[in-house]
Amino acid sequence: MKVLVIGSGGREHALAWKLLQSERVQSVFVAPGNGGTALQEGVRNLPLTEPAALADFAQAEKIALTVVGPEAPLAAGIVDLFRARGLRIFGPTQAAAQLESSKAFSKAFMQRHGIPTARAQTFTDAQQAHAYVDGQGAPIVIKADGLAAGKGVVVAMTLAEAHAAIDDMLGANALGVQHNADGARVVVEEFMAGEEASFIVIADGQQALALASSQDHKRVGDGDSGPNTGGMGAYSPAPVVTPNVHARVMHEIIQPTLAGMAREGMPFSGFLYAGLMIDAQGHPRTVEFNCRLGDPEAQVILMRLKSDLFEVLMHATEGQLAAVELQWDRRTALGVVMAAAGYPAAPRKGDAIVGAATVASEDLVVFHAGTALADGRLCTSGGRVLCVTALGDSVRLAQARAYEGVRAIGFAGAQWRSDIGHRALRH
Ligand code: AMP
Numbered sequence: 001m002k003v004l005v006i007g008s009g010g011r012e013h014a015l016a017w018k019l020l021q022s023e024r025v026q027s028v029f030v031a032p033g034n035g036g037t038a039l040q041e042g043v044r045n046l047p048l049t050e051p052a053a054l055a056d057f058a059q060a061e062k063i064a065l066t067v068v069g070p071e072a073p074l075a076a077g078i079v080d081l082f083r084a085r086g087l088r089i090f091g092p093t094q095a096a097a098q099l100e101s102s103k104a105f106s107k108a109f110m111q112r113h114g115i116p117t118a119r120a121q122t123f124t125d126a127q128q129a130h131a132y133v134d135g136q137g138a139p140i141v142i143k144a145d146g147l148a149a150g151k152g153v154v155v156a157m158t159l160a161e162a163h164a165a166i167d168d169m170l171g172a173n174a175l176g177v178q179h180n181a182d183g184a185r186v187v188v189e190e191f192m193a194g195e196e197a198s199f200i201v202i203a204d205g206q207q208a209l210a211l212a213s214s215q216d217h218k219r220v221g222d223g224d225s226g227p228n229t230g231g232m233g234a235y236s237p238a239p240v241v242t243p244n245v246h247a248r249v250m251h252e253i254i255q256p257t258l259a260g261m262a263r264e265g266m267p268f269s270g271f272l273y274a275g276l277m278i279d280a281q282g283h284p285r286t287v288e289f290n291c292r293l294g295d296p297e298a299q300v301i302l303m304r305l306k307s308d309l310f311e312v313l314m315h316a317t318e319g320q321l322a323a324v325e326l327q328w329d330r331r332t333a334l335g336v337v338m339a340a341a342g343y344p345a346a347p348r349k350g351d352a353i354v355g356a357a358t359v360a361s362e363d364l365v366v367f368h369a370g371t372a373l374a375d376g377r378l379c380t381s382g383g384r385v386l387c388v389t390a391l392g393d394s395v396r397l398a399q400a401r402a403y404e405g406v407r408a409i410g411f412a413g414a415q416w417r418s419d420i421g422h423r424a425l426r427h
């Protein structure tokens with residue numbers, strides 16, 4: 001069988017790597033892919049990004065299954081297009097993807113269905129938003145409605161920060177948020193205290209199969225300092241997701257979400273990612289939904305998955321998840337992102353990378369993201385460059401192994417956090 005993975009990041013490299021392990025998969029195409037997928041045996045990059053061109057390719061090549069990595073093509077309706085042409089694809093429809101693509105939609109959905117989340121109100125009018133914020137006080141959270149590559153959220157510790165965020169999001173838009181069709185909107189949300197975790201399931205429209213829990217590190221600097229990024233590292237499992245928290249998340253968040261989406265005529269199939277805030281008493285609430293795997297969560301989760309991902313996703317696209325059980329490596333997986341000079345504000349491109357090909361072993365994989373081949377030489381081509389991912393019998397051992405890998409790789413200006421896993425070490 002041939003499989004097509006859409007996207008170009010570390011998540012997509014991990015998907016391709018894992019799908020290729022299936023006995024039934026003969027080759028994987030990644031569109032457009034990166035330097036790592038270009039070098040991987042059995043994987044081929046495809047220089048296509050237009051949904052219609054991808055569907056033409058899937059049809060001509062008799063692709064058995066297409067898996068979509070990032071949110072943008074999902075929000076643009078690539079699943080609807082493939083399905084209309086009778087092509088098998090794993091991911092939510094455009095309507096179902098609103099759980100991520102519109103924070104206002106997802107907030108209203110959670111309120112309608114009693115899914116635990118922060119209290120919130122949506123505004124199009126800046127003056128009303130300012131007045132509401134003054135009434136609520138700080139800390140308070142201001143979110144732009146619409147996709148913003150992780151940059152559309154301001155956790156304001158002071159009222160001044162909150163007011164500035166409202167003015168920017170409803171005015172100048174310095175963060176570059178992609179507004180939804182009805183224009184600029186902000187969601188103003190209650191600040192939730194606690195510890196975050198990523199809870200991702202495979203959904204087939206009705207049923208959900210939970211993946212292993214994970215946690216990522218969103219801030220660029222050690223000790224969770226500096227600006228937000230797409231994620232500087234991750235590990236799985238996340239100790240904060242105890243068996244009790246796990247059961248509550250399935251019962252109070254995941255199942256009502258799938259039932260609600262189905263009842264509203266938008267059954268959700270695909271990876272459903274609930275970003276959780278778990279308070280000191282172990283009550284989980286939803287920070288946000290994503291309609292895809294996390295990056296770099298995918299790298300650590302897939303490194304621990306023993307089951308055949310291709311088989312699982314084939315079952316999911318047939319609405320047959322009830323027949324599937326997942327097997328996991330008991331070890332901890334921990335991934336450290338190596339980012340380019342200047343990330344996240346202005347990542348530099350074109351630095352030569354050495355060592356990435358030689359450090360890999362049974363317990364260490366280097367997943368590529370912002371890399372490209374230039375005249376056969378590997379160089380940086382984006383903000384997050386590599387995710388060095390290791391397995392170990394404890395968080396500490398996985399961490400030590402991953403940093404051993406990091407130290408064996410070099411490129412000019414490389415930056416990484418030195419404390420990935422610090423929360424898990426405290427548990
Ligand atoms: P989001 O894009 O909605 O995931 O928000 C990005 C980050 O902002 C989250 O991962 C949290 O760290 C933080 N955040 C978002 N909403 C809240 C909230 N209501 N309370 C506290 N922190 C939040």
Ligand code: GLY
Pocket residue numbers: 216230231290293294295296297
């Ligand atoms: N690492 C967070 C995300 O993929 O949204």
